[in-house]
Amino acid sequence: MRIFTIAQNTFRESIRDKVLYVLLFFAAVTIFGSKALGWISIGQDIKIVKDIALSATSIFGILIAIFVGTSLIYKEIDKRTLYTILAQPMQRYEFILGKYLGLVALLAVVTVTMTVVSSVYILLLGGTLHLTFFLAILLIYAKLMLITAFAVLMSSLTSPILGAIIVFSVAVFGHATEVFRDLPPQFDGTSAKALLEAAYYVIPNLSNFDLTREAANGIDVSGAYVVWVLVYGLMYTMTLLILAALAFQEKDV
């Protein structure tokens, strides 16, 4: 119940954040503007719009998760709204979890909005929407939930700017972790390979969540793949949230 109260409050507060609307505006401009790129193609308009719609949802979602997420705790400390709340008879983790859920709800609204806008736009342009398109968006949302958990963890540990830089770097590099698996054969059996493999598992593998190719070209994906990726996202997110709760538990405010 308390978690829900905090979540509701967080949602209401972040909906009022102007940065959110600036980012959404640019996302809309990007999506609508992608049609212009279609003019210089030879009939790939719809594919290009789909690609850009999905990428825009991903990138702007990540930016929102980072900007709103990393400043979350810091703003509360800076503005001292935190003191009276934490002095209430509640556990610290309830606060962090509430904050997280509020953010996640915000991102759900953002994602759904962008999906609806993109879908309507694509249909208006005469394209068709394949199930894979919506599965791609579902996985993007799971990715955003993971990154948000990371942002909340960082906001308990460090200042918002440093936290934003760290989360952003992880977000970019997280798409590249598969590179640790493409090692040429001379690496077999070395400690370097073991180290890189460990790195592969520790760094969140964000390329798992990328179904853009299949979505834009109308190709089916297997249910098994989607389910396991969602499980991965859930497990990793929970890891991050537990760490965030631990960090916040010990924090002097």
Next chain:
Amino acid sequence: MSAIVTKNLSKIYREVGKASVKSLDGLDLTIEENEVYGFLGRNGAGKTTTIKILCSLLKPTSGEAFVFGESVRTPQARQHIGYLPEQPYFYEYLTPKETLDFYGKLRNLSPAERNHQWDKLSDLLDLRDIADQRIKGFSKGMRQRIGFAVALMGDPPLLILDEPMSGLDPIGRRMIRDLIMRCRDEKKTLFFSSHVMSDVEQICDRVSILVKGKLTHRGRIDQLLESQTKAVEIITAGLSDETRRTLRERATDYRALDEQDIFVLPDEAAANEAVQQLQQQGGRIVQFTPIRESLEDFFLRQQTPTNEEAR
């Protein structure tokens, strides 16, 4: 059961690359139920640190603290506490009513209880007129009232207030003083910090003084202060020049104001003699005031470096 007990409470701030700062050093404190307890000290003495530890916002480096027998690290302890921080902030976009409702939910109060609390507190703190305006733009006094209401939400038996009167005009300070007294009448315990001695002197039963993180004095005010009269101030009128002259010889200080003569005499005995002389020689006593050491005097006295601190 004591409302607050601390045992050897210490807090050291360590930062990478800087020297560690000992904010609290071995604090032993006991506050009894239904007391109004003043926690005094200069800025930076460690008052806010202590309060934050009691409210579990900070972790002590060593030592323990208990509220009504529960360790302060548990949520149960916080159940008993109503906390008003220095310069409280709230979510600017909420109204006072929404704010109190929010905190009521955090205390797991039912909707009926929340409404009941709202009715009670909005009357007590005069919030009805501003009930539905957003907090953004409120004055310091209004925010303090809301903060007090939040602290009282859920009717906790212990109120911990950090500098509750700072930044308020005389009317505001009076209001807070009255509230504290009311709470005391309702059998609550009040623990608050301040560096404004005159406020404290009027309402506290007992006080502690914190100097650079260490507790130097504690106890009842009247027991701490010197019981002897420091001086006596007599305001007179209608004196003859001669009376004035003789009295001035006895007095340690003299000034004339409008048509009054004001003398300060070193003790009660001398003052009584002066009064007798006045009555014999003619003149009117407008006011006779024994000056005792004020808490402020006492406090300032503590601040002069002792041998220990000079080391």
Next chain:
Amino acid sequence: MTRRIIAAVCAFAVFLGAVAAQRQVNAVRAAEQGEEILFLPNQKLLNHFTGGMNNVVADLLWLRCIQYIATESKGERNFTWLNQMLNTVVQLDPYFGDAYRYGGMFLAALKADDDAGIALLEQGVIANPRNHQLPYELAMIFLLNRKDEPGSKERATHYLSMAAAIDGCPEFVRELATQLQGQYNLADVELAMWNRMVDSDDKLLREVAQRKLIEIDIRAHTEQLNQAVLAFNQRAGRFPESIQELAGAGIMPIPMNDPLGGTFFLGEDGVMRNTTLLDEEKKNRLKVLNNLLKSYKNKEDGWPPNLDALVAKGLIAQLPDHPYPDQTWRYDAATGSVE
């Protein structure tokens, strides 16, 4: 304290759950992908570092590719970088059907590099087994560009059947597949293909198709003129001195104007030719020669001493002739250039 430890242990346990899930994801992906599309290792790196925007980068590169094709079509018509650009596009987005399709078509038809076109399309077929357009394009290349090679008709039939078997394949492909059983006029197939493209929504495709149709016209007209020359020969017992003489004899239609700016002329051997077609042919054969030269250089680490060495090394069965009957290739062994 114990609560902290429990929480840390839980975090670690859940993390192990994530590791297990990741392995499952990799297993599912491997099982479904089957034979992996063979990319060179360092080319694959590009995939990882687009920050998750593979497709957008592929699209932008594809647009560059189209611009490149359009500019080259009006200019030198060398299309030197086409292979590389197309390969990068499909590495980033292996399911980008149009890139394979048009890429393969442009490589074969515009750059005269059927090998590259075929390779690209074959990659496309592997990655996109449900796309019927790709095997169809492959069949076209075998039918049209390689019609003189032994076995090409068989391969074309193979790919056409593949296309015909895929859901959504248009009826004419099925008909074509059946038609290939018997004898039929390849020229009709080519004409049909370009006629279809001339109706396309896209300007670039229309232009390409129009030019190709004009070339077909010129060829047909040249053939007509040749018939007239033969007729003249029969009647007069010799070949005409010039076109004017042929025209004057009144047995042929007025030679048309070549809309692409070339001229019709009568060669020494009495065969009517057209400069536009010959120039185009010369360019194509030069491309072939250049490709061969490059292969030679890569293999033997140096330019060949003369063009015959290309035959000697087995890179080609026979050198293509210079399309102009009275000219031969000029080769410079020092720079490896030919004209």
